[in-house]
Amino acid sequence: MKDTYEIAVVPGDGIGPEVADAAVRVLRGAFGNDCPLRFCDHPAGAELYRQTGESFPQATFRACAQADAVLHGAAGIPGVVHPDGTEAGLDFTLRLRFELDLYANIRPIRLYPGIRSPLADVKAGEIDYIILRENSEGLYAARGAGAQLRGEMAVDTLVQTRKGVERIVRKAFELARASNGAPADGVRRVTCVDKANVLRSYAFFRSIFDEVAADYPDIEAEHGLIDAMAMYLVTRPGHYNVIVTENMFGDILSDLAAATIGGMGLAPSAEVGERQGLFQAAHGSAPDIAGKGIANPYGTVLSAASMLEWLAANHDDDRLARAASRIREAVSAAIEAGLISRDLGGDSGSALITQGLCERLR
Structure with a gap:
């Protein structure tokens, strides 16, 4: 058990910054004033490549490798590619997988009440x-x-x-x-x-x-x-x-x-090895809806809950396990109550869903 866990947050591209921010807000809400997580943002992705010619800075890689866990938004913009034709931004997840030996990609598939x-x-x-x-x-x-x-x-x-x-x-x-x-x-x-x-x-x-x-x-x-x-x-x-x-x-x-189960917006993902873990929703960056306030944060929030569970098991910290369980309960309750994003057939925006989750956690 540690007093503080360092979480490297890589918002990424498209809706990535929106869903990553929502997940961080929900994580803070799960702990209130006694949050044992310390968040630090780091740049990577296709937009960074478009601006600087570099999609995954070495400083970001070092921060991810040294952190207790990595929380990622999304990566990639159509048409933004490396000279070999591969998508800029996707090298972030691929490099972490191979260089940090994140050998297990765990993808829970669950149909929630209300979907x-x-x-x-x-x-x-x-x-x-x-x-x-x-x-x-x-x-x-x-x-x-x-x-x-x-x-x-x-x-x-x-x-x-x-x-x-x-x-x-x-x-x-x-x-x-x-x-x-x-x-x-x-x-x-x-x-x-x-x-x-x-x-x-x-x-x-x-x-x-x-x-x-x-x-x-x-x-x-x-x-x-x-x-x-x-x-x-x-x-x-x-x-x-x-x-x-x-x-x-x-x-x-x-x-x-x-x-x-309704779509990629409800598909969390945990990519873990013996010592490091990367957590992100399974969906893409959806740049066509970025900034419109309609991105679905549930997949990233559920990935953040998986992050807490993994950290809890690795560090024997029941505080994190309890918070993960509460986040999952809040997600289930919010969906059943009708806080459903557009991709799932509802009309709730990102801010409303995030607020609803935080209120249930509070």
């Missing part, structure tokens, strides 16, 4: 699972290392290591063990998603999954192919408890899953 799922007859409480995405290997590890020959051929390599797969799978079983199980039957289960029937790299992932599963006889283990999972998350979402998969597959599935 109507686009899936027919699915009600609140019937979708509640985690997609655990391996965050440091897979196909995305090839970024910047692939090859393009004469404009005629391009190659990227998918990387799987025994260490990388084993630790993400073990993390999945630990998350399942700490959970209440799948909504449909209460069974604690881990589903390995791959393409093992075609590609050796995924067969390797599956074989290590099976080895680790033997250490958790109390948790049900099962396999699913990525193409079938794209269907099953729509047709039987209540069956799932924890899903573990490779980097790119996890990226795709988590967006699909977010659609089933």
Whole structure:
């Protein structure tokens, strides 16, 4: 337990500064006058690149690496790219993932009371699972290392290591063990998603999954192919408890899953390693609505709650765990009471939602 936790806040681009500010206000509201968090803003992103030619200053990287946790708004502006064509701003999250070894990308998928799922007859409480995405290997590890020959051929390599797969799978079983199980039957289960029937790299992932599963006889283990999972998350979402998969597959599935609970605005994300953690909503920077006061802050607020939970576990600090629980309760109560942003079908603006959350916390 520490007296004060240093939180590096990187507002980023588009609506990033708005949702990051909302999350900081809610965090302060959860603690009142006795807040153990110290916030410090740092620049990074596409707008910074447009202004200075640098999207991720070394000083910001050092601050993030030294902080107890990093809270990020959003990154990227369409058309603002590096000379190689990759988006400026996205290098912020990618560099932190790989250089700080943030190997576990934890994406909770939960349907809240007051939100109507686009899936027919699915009600609140019937979708509640985690997609655990391996965050440091897979196909995305090839970024910047692939090859393009004469404009005629391009190659990227998918990387799987025994260490990388084993630790993400073990993390999945630990998350399942700490959970209440799948909504449909209460069974604690881990589903390995791959393409093992075609590609050796995924067969390797599956074989290590099976080895680790033997250490958790109390948790049900099962396999699913990525193409079938794209269907099953729509047709039987209540069956799932924890899903573990490779980097790119996890990226795709988590967006699909977010659609089933109302959209990306309710999709938090925690990217954690052994000592550092990055917390941000799964949505993009939405520059078309920036500054209009209609950005949805719930995803970033829920990510901030995940940040508190992670810090609480790492530092044995029950104050942070209680605050995280209260923030989640406030979000659920606010949504059920009708404080719903436009992207979710409501008409509440960012300020009204943030104020409502702070009042409930108070």
